[in-house]
Amino acid sequence: MQIGVYPGSFDPVTLGHLDIIDRASRLCDHLVVGVLQNGSKYPMFTLDQRIRMLKKVTEPYGNVDVLSFDGLLVDFLKQQDAKIVFRGLRAVTDFEYELQMAQTNHSLYPEMETVFLTANVQYSYLSSTIVKDVLVHNGDISNFVPAPAIDMIKQFRR
Ligand code: ADP
Numbered sequence: 676m677q678i679g680v681y682p683g684s685f686d687p688v689t690l691g692h693l694d695i696i697d698r699a700s701r702l703c704d705h706l707v708v709g710v711l712q713n714g715s716k717y718p719m720f721t722l723d724q725r726i727r728m729l730k731k732v733t734e735p736y737g738n739v740d741v742l743s744f745d746g747l748l749v750d751f752l753k754q755q756d757a758k759i760v761f762r763g764l765r766a767v768t769d770f771e772y773e774l775q776m777a778q779t780n781h782s783l784y785p786e787m788e789t790v791f792l793t794a795n796v797q798y799s800y801l802s803s804t805i806v807k808d809v810l811v812h813n814g815d816i817s818n819f820v821p822a823p824a825i826d827m828i829k830q831f832r833r
Pocket residue numbers: 682683684685686689690691692695714761762763764765769793794795798799800801802803
């Protein structure tokens with residue numbers, strides 16, 4: 676059984692994230708979405724809120740779980756018995772950091788592999804930061820986030 680982990684801050688979940696979850700869930704038997712507890716110092720959404728939103732939008736997937744983690748990703752992988760990490764690549768700007776992370780993780784845990792999925796062109800401009808910027812100015816986020824999360828995002832925003 677091949678278990679994969681898709682780690683991130685998901686502050687909040689976007690359509691770009693959901694596209695990666697959808698594709699990654701077909702590439703492994705079981706996918707764990709790993710929500711980083713302290714990814715950013717000032718998240719707009721609490722860990723619990725980010726998890727609730729992800730659980731809601733991944734409800735239709737029978738092989739996807741949402742869990743939080745803190746500390747090293749490789750420790751979380753070992754704990755979940757997973758050897759594959761999925762990451763999304765939007766543009767060259769993502770590349771340098773992602774390469775560094777993948778190489779560091781591989782060196783800490785040689786049995787693991789990082790698999791990069793290229794962002795869907797439709798969502799390649801999309802980030803949680805963009806969603807938060809639009810939210811702060813009371814803009815319409817419906818083209819950016821999964822429909823089942825919209826009400827939660829509006830209710831939780833601070
Ligand atoms: P992190 O703080 O770890 O970068 P994010 O929540 O911003 O966490 O992103 C998690 C993962 O999803 C990263 O691999 C990121 O490159 C990827 N990602 C973010 N936005 C998109 C998008 N629009 N399309 C595809 N992948 C994306």
